[in-house]
C-alpha cells in the first residue's frame with residue numbers, strides 16, 4: 377500500500393502526474409484540499425463538479441466531505457443516504473477509512489461522506505483529527521478532493537496542510553474576499569508554525585519575535601530574515617518549505633457586471649504580502665441552473681454541458697491537471 381507520512385512541514389508533492397485507472401498502477405494520490413472562508417461560496421459544488429470531470433477522464437477520484445457538521449457533498453453527488461460515513465471510522469465502527477468509501481453512479485467516482493451526528497469539525501479532538509489525516513494519507517486513488525468547511529478553525533486548516541497544493545474558492549463579494557484572504561493567511565502562518573515545531577525552530581522564532589512581537593503572526597518577511605541571519609541553514613529550509621506551497625484561487629458565481637480580473641488581483645496581493653505562490657486558475661460564472669441541477673441531484677456538467685459555467689469548470693479542471701500533452705489530449709478528446 378502506498379503510504380504518506382503525516383509530518384507537517386513536509387507535505388506531499390502534489391506535483392506528480394496521475395495516470396487514469398485503465399488497469400495501470402498510478403503513482404501516489406494527488407490530494408487537493410478545497411476550501412473557502414465563507415459558507416455558500418460553492419466549495420461543494422466545485423468539488424463535486426471537479427470530481428465528476430476527473431472521473432469522466434478515467435481518473436480514480438475520491439471525494440471526501442470534511443465539512444463535518446454541514447456535510448452535503450453526498451447530496452451533490454446523488455447519494456441521499458450514504459450507508460457509511462467518516463464517523464464510522466472516527467468512532468471505530470470500522471478499522472480503516474477505505475471501508476467508509478461509497479461508490480457513486482459514475483464509474484471511477486467515489487465518496488466518503490461527512491454526514492455525522494453530534495460531531496462537527498470544531499469538536500474533533502487532536503487524536504481524532506490525526507487519525508483522519510493518517511487515514512487519508514493511506515488511501516490510494518489518482519485524485520483525492522477534500523471538501524473543507526468554511527472558516528479558519530485549526531482543524532480545518534490542518535487538512536489544507538496535508539498537501540502542498542490547495543484550491544481556495546471565493547465569490548466576488550467583498551465579504552467573501554475578505555474571508556478568503558484571512559483563511560489563506562491562517563493556512564500560511566499555520567504552516568510556519570508547523571515547520572517551526574517540526575524542525576525545532578522554536579529558539580529562532582523566539583528571537584524573531586523578540587525583535588518584532590508580531591513577526592510570526594504578521595510579518596513573514598522579518599521572520600525569514602531573522603531566521604536567515606541566525607541560522608542560514610534552517611532559514612533556507614523554512615524558505616524551501618514555504619516555497620513548496622502552490623495554492624490556486626477560483627472566483628465562483630461571477631456575474632457579467634463583476635470585475636473579471638479581481639482573481640488575478642487577489643493573487644498578486646497575496647503573493648506580494650505572503651511571498652506565497654498563488655495562482656488564479658479561473659472564474660466560474662453564475663448560472664441559475666446550478667440550483668436546479670442540485671435539486672435534481674444530477675451533476676450540473678451532465679445536465680448543462682454547453683453552458684458558460686460548464687465551460688469554466690472544465691477550464692479550471694484543465695488548469696489543475698499537470699501540464700502535459702497527454703492530460704491535454706484526454707481532456708479535449710474526453711467523453712464530457
Ligand SMILES: Nc1ncnc2c1ncn2[C@@H]1O[C@H](COP(=O)(O)OP(=O)(O)O)[C@@H](O)[C@H]1O
Nearest residue numbers: 415416417418419420421629661662663666667
Ligand atoms: N456558479 C454558480 N452559479 C449559481 N449558483 C451557484 C454556483 N455555485 C454555487 N452556487 C449555489 O450556491 C449555493 C452554495 O453552494 P455550495 O457548493 O453548497 O457552497 P459551500 O459548499 O461553499 O457552502 C448552492 O445552493 C448553489 O446552488
Ligand SMILES: [Mg+2]
Nearest residue numbers: 419420443448
Ligand atoms: Mg459545502
